[in-house]
Amino acid sequence: MKEPDYPPDEAERLDALLALKLLDTPGEDRYDRITRLAQRLFKVPIALISLIDAERQWFKSRQGLSATETPRRISFCGHAILQDGIFMVPDTHDDLRFADNPLVTDAPDIRFYAGAPLSTLEGFRIGTLCLIDTAPRELSAEDQQSLRDLADLVQSELTRIRAQQMVEALHNQEARMRAIVNTAIDGIVTINDAGIVESFNPAAERIFGFTAEEVLGNNVRMLMPEPYHSEHDGYLERFLRTREPHVIGIGREVVGRCKDGSTFPMDLAVGETELGSRRLFTGIIRNISARKNAQRELAARDAMQKAILRGVSYAIVATDESGTIRAFNPAAERMLGFDASEMIGLSSPLVFHDPLEIRARAAELSAEFGCTIAPDFHAIVARTARLSEADEREWTLIRKNGSRLSAMQSVTALQDSEGHISGFVGIAYDLTEQKENERLKKEFISTVSHELRTPLTSIRGSLGLIMGGVAGSLPSQAAKLVEVAHRNSERLVRLINDMLDIEKIASGKMVFNLTSQALLPVITQAIDASRGYARELGVAFELHDDTEDVHVRIDNDRLVQVLTNLLANAAKFSPRGGSVRVSVGASNGRVRIAVTDSGPGIPAAFQHRIFQKFSQADASDARQKGGTGLGLAISRALVEAMSGTIGFDSSTSGTCFWVELPCTGPATPLLPSPAQEQAHGARILVCEDDPDFAELIRFVLEEAGYRPDIAYSAAAAKSMLRQHAYDAMTLDIALPDQDGVSLIRELRGEAYARNLPVVVVTATRVAGKARLGGELAIADWLEKPVDHKRLLAALDNSRNDAEGNAEGRSDRPRILHVEDDPDVHRFVEALITNMATIDHAYDLQAARALLSENAYDLVILDLGLPDGSGWSLVPVIASKQPEPRVVVFSASELSEHDSQQFAACLLKSSTDNDRLLSTLRTQIQRNLPRGQ
Numbered sequence: 033m034k035e036p037d038y039p040p041d042e043a044e045r046l047d048a049l050l051a052l053k054l055l056d057t058p059g060e061d062r063y064d065r066i067t068r069l070a071q072r073l074f075k076v077p078i079a080l081i082s083l084i085d086a087e088r089q090w091f092k093s094r095q096g097l098s099a100t101e102t103p104r105r106i107s108f109c110g111h112a113i114l115q116d117g118i119f120m121v122p123d124t125h126d127d128l129r130f131a132d133n134p135l136v137t138d139a140p141d142i143r144f145y146a147g148a149p150l151s152t153l154e155g156f157r158i159g160t161l162c163l164i165d166t167a168p169r170e171l172s173a174e175d176q177q178s179l180r181d182l183a184d185l186v187q188s189e190l191t192r193i194r195a196q197q198m199v200e201a202l203h204n205q206e207a208r209m210r211a212i213v214n215t216a217i218d219g220i221v222t223i224n225d226a227g228i229v230e231s232f233n234p235a236a237e238r239i240f241g242f243t244a245e246e247v248l249g250n251n252v253r254m255l256m257p258e259p260y261h262s263e264h265d266g267y268l269e270r271f272l273r274t275r276e277p278h279v280i281g282i283g284r285e286v287v288g289r290c291k292d293g294s295t296f297p298m299d300l301a302v303g304e305t306e307l308g309s310r311r312l313f314t315g316i317i318r319n320i321s322a323r324k325n326a327q328r329e330l331a332a333r334d335a336m337q338k339a340i341l342r343g344v345s346y347a348i349v350a351t352d353e354s355g356t357i358r359a360f361n362p363a364a365e366r367m368l369g370f371d372a373s374e375m376i377g378l379s380s381p382l383v384f385h386d387p388l389e390i391r392a393r394a395a396e397l398s399a400e401f402g403c404t405i406a407p408d409f410h411a412i413v414a415r416t417a418r419l420s421e422a423d424e425r426e427w428t429l430i431r432k433n434g435s436r437l438s439a440m441q442s443v444t445a446l447q448d449s450e451g452h453i454s455g456f457v458g459i460a461y462d463l464t465e466q467k468e469n470e471r472l473k474k475e476f477i478s479t480v481s482h483e484l485r486t487p488l489t490s491i492r493g494s495l496g497l498i499m500g501g502v503a504g505s506l507p508s509q510a511a512k513l514v515e516v517a518h519r520n521s522e523r524l525v526r527l528i529n530d531m532l533d534i535e536k537i538a539s540g541k542m543v544f545n546l547t548s549q550a551l552l553p554v555i556t557q558a559i560d561a562s563r564g565y566a567r568e569l570g571v572a573f574e575l576h577d578d579t580e581d582v583h584v585r586i587d588n589d590r591l592v593q594v595l596t597n598l599l600a601n602a603a604k605f606s607p608r609g610g611s612v613r614v615s616v617g618a619s620n621g622r623v624r625i626a627v628t629d630s631g632p633g634i635p636a637a638f639q640h641r642i643f644q645k646f647s648q649a650d651a652s653d654a655r656q657k658g659g660t661g662l663g664l665a666i667s668r669a670l671v672e673a674m675s676g677t678i679g680f681d682s683s684t685s686g687t688c689f690w691v692e693l694p695c696t697g698p699a700t701p702l703l704p705s706p707a708q709e710q711a712h713g714a715r716i717l718v719c720e721d722d723p724d725f726a727e728l729i730r731f732v733l734e735e736a737g738y739r740p741d742i743a744y745s746a747a748a749a750k751s752m753l754r755q756h757a758y759d760a761m762t763l764d765i766a767l768p769d770q771d772g773v774s775l776i777r778e779l780r781g782e783a784y785a786r787n788l789p790v791v792v793v794t795a796t797r798v799a800g801k802a803r804l805g806g807e808l809a810i811a812d813w814l815e816k817p818v819d820h821k822r823l824l825a826a827l828d829n830s831r832n833d834a835e836g837n838a839e840g841r842s843d844r845p846r847i848l849h850v851e852d853d854p855d856v857h858r859f860v861e862a863l864i865t866n867m868a869t870i871d872h873a874y875d876l877q878a879a880r881a882l883l884s885e886n887a888y889d890l891v892i893l894d895l896g897l898p899d900g901s902g903w904s905l906v907p908v909i910a911s912k913q914p915e916p917r918v919v920v921f922s923a924s925e926l927s928e929h930d931s932q933q934f935a936a937c938l939l940k941s942s943t944d945n946d947r948l949l950s951t952l953r954t955q956i957q958r959n960l961p962r963g964q
Contacts (some may be wrong), residue, residue: 036110047155063093078164112147123168150902219317241291355409369432489940492853558595570608605631628688714759737954746770765794
C-alpha cells in the first residue's frame, strides 16, 4: 500500500481548510442533496464529500457509509487532492497502490474510486467529491464531466461560505477601525487634495470644540489661526506640485484654533493615502497644552532647584550610579575647598572621604548584609541602595588642603520611572560648631551637676539631720526656720533634677531599663513613696485595682517617677481631708492607671498647655502650690519612651490624669535592684501584740534593708527563735501571754538567744526598766511612739557590738569616704557615725595613700574629684584583699552598664538621708567582698 504524499503547500492548505470552519460540524441538506444526486446519477453505493485534515479525512456529507472519518494515511482522497483533474481507480485489485489497502481488503470493500478535488477561493485543494463502488468500472468522459459539475456545485457552496467570511471580516475590520478612530484620544482628521474635510473624529470634536457636522465639507484651514489659515492651501498645492514636504510625512509642532477663537499648541502628523484615483491626507492631532505647561513648570522648578543648590548652606553632591560626581553645589565648594569644575564628571566622593572610615564601613556593612561590600564608593551607598531609605551617619571629610572636619551626611538613592537606581545624592552639614556647642553644653551640665548638686546635698542632708535631732533639740522658732530651709532645699533639688532630666530627654541620653514586670507592685511603691507628702497636706490615697496580675514592659524607676509626680499633683490640688483615687483597669491589651483628685479642675484656657515645659495655670500656682512646671512635660516624655500614652480629663469637680501602657506577658527576671539587695540584710524578730504597730515597724525595717518577721505573742517569739537564727529582736514588754521582762530573763538562759541583741519598744519605759534592775544586757529602751531613726541606730549598734564580741574583735567597720566637698563628708559622717569608723580623702592622691595603708570594708566614692576622675580608683580598690564594696555617691548619673560595676549608685541631689542611710547600712551589714 502506498500512503498519500503531502502537497507542497500543506500548511497553507490546512489554514484554508480551518478557515472554512466546517470540520466536525453537523450535516447540512445543501451538501447532502449533492451526494444523493451523485449516488443516483452514477448508481454507486457510496458518495462522499471528504475534507482532508492533517491526520484524517472527515466526511461533511456521506451516502451509503456509516463512518464519519478514516485515517488520512489509508485514504484515496489523500491521493486525489494531489492533482487538479479527476482521480480514478477503475479496479483496486489491479492497482498496486491500493490492492492491500484496509479499505479494499475489508469493509467497505472498495473496488472502484473516482474523486473530483474541491478547491477554496484561494486555490487550495482541501478535499473531494468522490464515488465508491464494490465492483470495478470505468467512467466515460461525459461521466467525468458530470462528476466535475457536481464537484463545482460543492465548490460554489464553499466559495459562498468563504465570501461571506471575507465580507464579515471586512465589516468587522471597518467596525474596528471606526471604533479605534472614534475612541482614539488623538484627533483624526481626513482631507482630500483640495483641503476639504471628509472625516472628523470625536477626539477632534473635543479638541477644537466643533461638531463633525460643522467641519465636514469645509476647508481644513478653518481649524488654523493666522498665518497658517491664509497659507495652508499654498502649502498643499506646493506639495502636490513639488512633492517637497513641509508637514506631510514629517510631523511638527503647530498651533490650532478652537471654535471660540482661542489657540493651543498641538503636535500634528500628516500621512498621505491613495484610494484609486483619489488622494487623501490624514492628520493625527494631539493637544500638548498640558505638556507645555508641565515643561514650563519643570523649567521653573529646575530654576528654583538650581537657586536652592546655590543658596542652601548644606553641601549637596550628586553622582550617577557608578559614583561619578554630576552635581557639586557652592556650599560643597565652601565646605571642602574643591571647585565644582574639578569634581563634576571627573571625581568620586571617595576623594574627600577618609579611606580608613571607608574600609571600616565596608566591613560593617558586609557583616550586616552577609555579603562582601567593597571598600570603595559602594561603602557609602550600599545601605540606601539595598534598603531604599536615606542612610544618615557621621563621616570624617577631608578638605582639599588636607584638613579634616566632622560632617553629618545623608545619602539617598535616586530612582527612575521604572524603579531602577539612576544615581545618588548626598547632603552634608558641618558638625564642627555643633560639636563645640555640645562640648560647652556638656561642660555646663557637668558644672551644674557637680557645683550645684554637691552643696545642695550637704545643705539638705545637714538640715535633715538637724531636724532629726542629731544636734539635740532646737528652740521652737529655730526648728520652724530649719523646717522652712529644709523644705526649700528640697524644692531647689527637685528643680535642678527636673531641669537635668529635661536636658537628658531632649538629647536622647535618658537611659531606660525596660523589662516586663508586674504593674501593681510598682503602683504600690509609688503610693508608699508619696504618702508622707500627702499626709502633710491632709490627703489620703485610695487604690482600686480591677486587674489580675497585669504585666507591662517598663523602667521601674521611671514609671515610679511619673506616678509620684501625678500623685503629688493630685494631693497638692485636693482639699484638706479629701482623698485621691488611684484606679487600675485593663482592656484590649492595654492597662490604664488613673489618678483622680477632688480639686477645682484645670482651667479650659490652660488645658492645651498642660504638658508644656514650665507650664502652670497662673503665676500664683508656683507660689501657692509649689513645683517647677516641668513634672508633666517630663512625665509625658517618660511614658512615651515606654510605648505608652498620657492624658487627662478635667471638670470643676476634679481632674483625672491617666497613663496607658501596653500589656505584656509574664515578668522577665530582673537583676537585683538596690532595694532587692537590701532585702538580703539582717533578720530581725519583731515581738509586738498590736498588729498595726507591728506592721509599722515591719515597714520601717524593710525600708532600711532588714528582713523582719512578726511574733504576736511570747510563745510565738520563742518558737520562731528556736527555728531561725535572728540578728536582733525588738520586744514590747506588755505581751498577752507572758510578761516581756520575764521573757528576756528566760531567753538569756537559752543558748540560742543568750547573746541576742534586744531593743525594747514599749509604752511602759520607766516601770519596765526598773523591773529589769539593769542586770540584763538590753541594747536600748525606746518609748512609743517610736523614733524610727533611733530604732534603726539602736539595731545597728547592737548588731555591730554583737558581731565584734562574737569574732573577738573590738574594731568597727571601716569606711573610706572619697569626697572633695568637706560639707558633704561632714553630713555623711554625722549620718553613720554610730555605725562605722570613717576616713576622709579629699582627692585621688589622699585616697590612694589611705588605700595603701589601711583595709576598708566599704568605700563611698565621688567620681568628680579636683585632681581627676574617681574612676581611676576603681582598679586600685579592686586590687585590695579582701576587696571593699563600693558605693558611688556622686553628682553624675551613671549608665546601667557602669552601675553594674558597683554595689550601689546614688545621685546626690535625688537621694535623701533615709535612702542614703539605708543603702550604707545594707552594705556595712553585708561586709563581704563582692562576688562572695
